[in-house]
Amino acid sequence: MSAAAPRHIPVLGREAVAMLGLRDGGLYVDATFGAGGYSRAILDAADTRVIGIDRDRSAIAGGFDLVERSNGRLTLVENRFSNLAEVCAAQGAGAVDGVVMDVGVSSMQIDEAGRGFSFRLDGPLDMRMGxxxxxxxxxxxxxxxxxxxxxxxxxxxxxxxxxxxxxxxxxxxxxxxxxxxxxxxxxxxxxxxxxxxxxxxxxxxxxxxxxxNEELDELHLALAAAERVLKPGGRLVVVSFHSLEDRIVKNFFNERAGSGGGSRHLPEIARSAPAFRILTRRPVIAQDAEVRANPRARSAKLRAAERTDAPALAAAALPAWPSLAAVMRGG
Structure with a gap:
């Protein structure tokens, strides 16, 4: 399959796939399918199955060839990655062995003038991923x-x-x-x-x-959804490209791993059992060779954690920043 498939190397792709700890028979979610780089690498590395999710219809259409070559091991779903728990349930997957996310706009979207993401290419002021x-x-x-x-x-x-x-x-x-x-x-x-x-x-x-695109809300929801669908021992790997995203991922992992204790001046409070074990105490960053080949890799940070057998914690409330619905109705 890999010899004939078009190649797309995602940023920190080798490191991300290694962090998933792939095993034969495992089921993995590529929550941001894009050009299919992670999915292809996961399928090539072990006898796995993959559910690929993307809100961009053109990304899903672009992956049809990979679906055909996967011999039934890849399923693509057009949806937001915040809905990955519902997507997995609809595919009959009660729990999965790993989830990988590459957060933010893709280079394909930026390079297409008609999508309106880039100030360097004149086009309609659109910017929608879907x-x-x-x-x-x-x-x-x-x-x-x-x-x-x-x-x-x-x-x-x-x-x-x-x-x-x-x-x-x-x-x-x-x-x-x-x-x-x-x-x-x-x-x-x-x-x-x-x-x-x-x-x-x-x-x-x-x-x-x-x-x-409500990207930061989507990320908050997607992280909580991944927590719900991962098996004990399953891994969540997230690659982000700017400080706003990375801060959300870092805080989520710290909260779910029970890191960052309270004050010694205050009485101890009962803590829920940690839902994750952090695998990356410091974020993984791209090596010089990858940055030279792809300047976008310069800002990438990879964080990963492994699911424990503790129950999933309740999803935190979304931050009180401007909402798309409220702004559009003038509220």
Whole structure:
């Protein structure tokens, strides 16, 4: 199968697959199928079965050839990875041996101008990973100036978020902002950069993309779902690409492993039995050779943990940041 299949090497792919501890007969979930790099490696490494999930219909369609070559060992499902527990149940999988996630936008999506993810390629201001819900253009047209500033500050970590929001609000009164080039031009007028800095629109585009796709909410929910479906001894491996994602993963593992105790000045409180054992005390990062071959690997961090036999803990409430539904209804 592997000789004829098109090759896609995911960032930290070798390390991620090794962390899964693959075994013959095991069932694994590739929660962010993308171009199929993890799924292909898992299928090649052992006599395994894989459930691949992606919210992007084009990614699922692109994986049909791999499904055919897998001789029934790969099943692809178009869905959000936050729904992985329901996906597994629908596939008759009560519990699985491993889950791998590569969080964030894929290089395929960035490189396709029509998807509207990149300020370097002119295209419609879309940014949706799936094919439903409001676009980035809808958010830019509908959100209040205050909401825009919050979105760009919280999810884009842009310290000039108020100036950017003010410029967007002023520009949309003149004409609709419907293309990536138009938005990048507006942002570039208020966010200055020096030679060698990132593009002025980088953080604004990141913030809108994360918000449009509810990426951080999705990650919170997906981690909790993985906890519910993993067998004792099953492993969860997550590769993230920026500090917001990595912080969520790190905190989740620490909470579920019982790490980071309370204060010595306060009485002890009863703790639930740890649901995970952390395998990566420090995140795994890409080696120099991989970074040279793929600059995107420079920011990647891999964290992994192994499920214990303790019951899954209750999912924590989502953070109180701007929600897509509330912003779209003006609330």
């Amino acid at each position: 094919h439903d819900g409001p676009t980035a253009a809808d958010i830019v047209a509908t959100a209040s100036e205050a909401d825009l500033a919050s979105i760009i500050y919280i999810f884009g970590e842009e310290r000039h978020s108020r100036a950017v929001a003010r410029a967007i609000a002023a520009s949309r009164h003149e004409a609709p902002i419907t293309t990536t080039r138009a938005l990048a031009g507006i942002v570039s007028k208020v966010v200055r950069s020096k030679p060698g800095d990132i593009h002025p629109a980088t953080r604004t585009f990141q913030g809108l993309r994360i918000f449009v």
